Amino acid sequence: MVRATQVVLAHVPGLVFSGSKPRREIAREGPGLQQKIRDHLRPFEAAVAYAPHQVMIGNLSPELLWDRPRPWHASPVAGASTEGPGGCLIDQSTFYAWLARADAARLVSFTESFAAVLGPAPGGPGVRTASHAALEATLTAGGEPLYAEGERLVGVIAPGHETDESLTGAVLLENAAAKVTGALALRRLLGRGAGEPVDFLLGCGEEAVGDRYQRGGGNLARAMGELADVRGAGGADLKAFCAAPVHALIMAGALIQSGLYRRVVVVAGGSLAKIGMKVLGHLNAGYPVLEDVLAGIAIDVVPDDGVSPWLRLDTAATLRLGDGDAPHQVAAALTLAPLRRRGLRLSDIDRFAVELHNPDITEPAGSGDVPANNYRIIAALAVQAGEIGRDAMPAFARSRGLPGFSPTQGHIASAVPYLPHALAGLTSGGLRRVQFVAKGSLFLGRMTTMGDGASIVLERNGG
């Protein structure tokens, strides 16, 4: 069963300059672009009132976005809260305070004045401080800056080694950002339960943790568990690009079903590298920098409690070698084929949760509307299967699809942002079945030309 899920969105405009794309573009274009980005950063209040973020934390249902005027940042949600049933938003200072606490290697330092604003690291040994001159010296030695209010240097993360490229300040900040956001989602999830022990933490992020001899060695799940004050649980990471969260759900379900564990939490942190990835498109469109949040998620997988939706392992599918990589082949292998195995049709699925990238983020950069493209293919499969007529495709896509609302945080955007809404719909709402479909771009690592994918159906308890 999937019992609960929690999402944490950390608004980090000061880290936009540490995103891969802004870093490269500023190096190429110079300070003019840097200033332009700085001028287009949005305040925390705007990030809270941003309708897609309110959907992420469960305060707005995704379907409400269909009729909301776009771009969504131009119509802020009145009275928006940082708290929702599915998660919360935290501001940059809160993130930095947790970054200080997460700093197991004591590499993060803040200026004294900013440390005073942060207060003591929550439950930790205290925030390390350094003079401005010392921070500048650490930057020169390969540290990564931590900015506040646009580009005011308030801290730095030092390299973990003088010459190890896997332990530069930039790499460590990327990994620490994932650790903090995943751990905060985990803390939030566990804090809302009855305190039952967790047996296993299954990480499914994309960051590569390790030194030069084992870049990507991983097990960030254990580090997240430590930061979240979990005791008694084991942990490991599963790596599969953006498909990993759905692979992890399948494996978590199997671990529970086998009886090996009683409680598995799937956990992932955010992607710092992808902050500001579409920044040029946003600037050209006159938008604020919309990729300014890190997202973490934690998903509680437990045995049947008579209420929580069933994770139907008999509908689990992964893209098999030989299935093919063309979009219709991938969609057929991940949606239609596993349903047929159980005697179901595409029309038996109330909602398909695909990669739910926010189109306001992707379209200005020429990347199109990712979920809409996926729904078009699924609708075409329904036509091909004789379930609907060709003219019913738009209605099929609208009634069984979703508007994109997730920040472009890679694996986080892969289907699982719909979980808070699916859990509500499959328990107290009118949903019966939701299929979660994720894809992974393995070819980006240059080890194969293949992609990957995984899917599974979540079904109302009792069928």
Place this chain on the structure above:
Amino acid sequence: MVELRDKLVLALGERDGIPAPALRACIESAGGRVIYEVTQCFV
């Protein structure tokens, strides 16, 4: 219509569109020669 026979082709695929291996298969079946192929992911 583009005549691909004996042409050198750069195949730029997209994950949610047409991936590069599919482009290669089409191009080669039409007599073209792929000298570079890559599939991009823009999310």
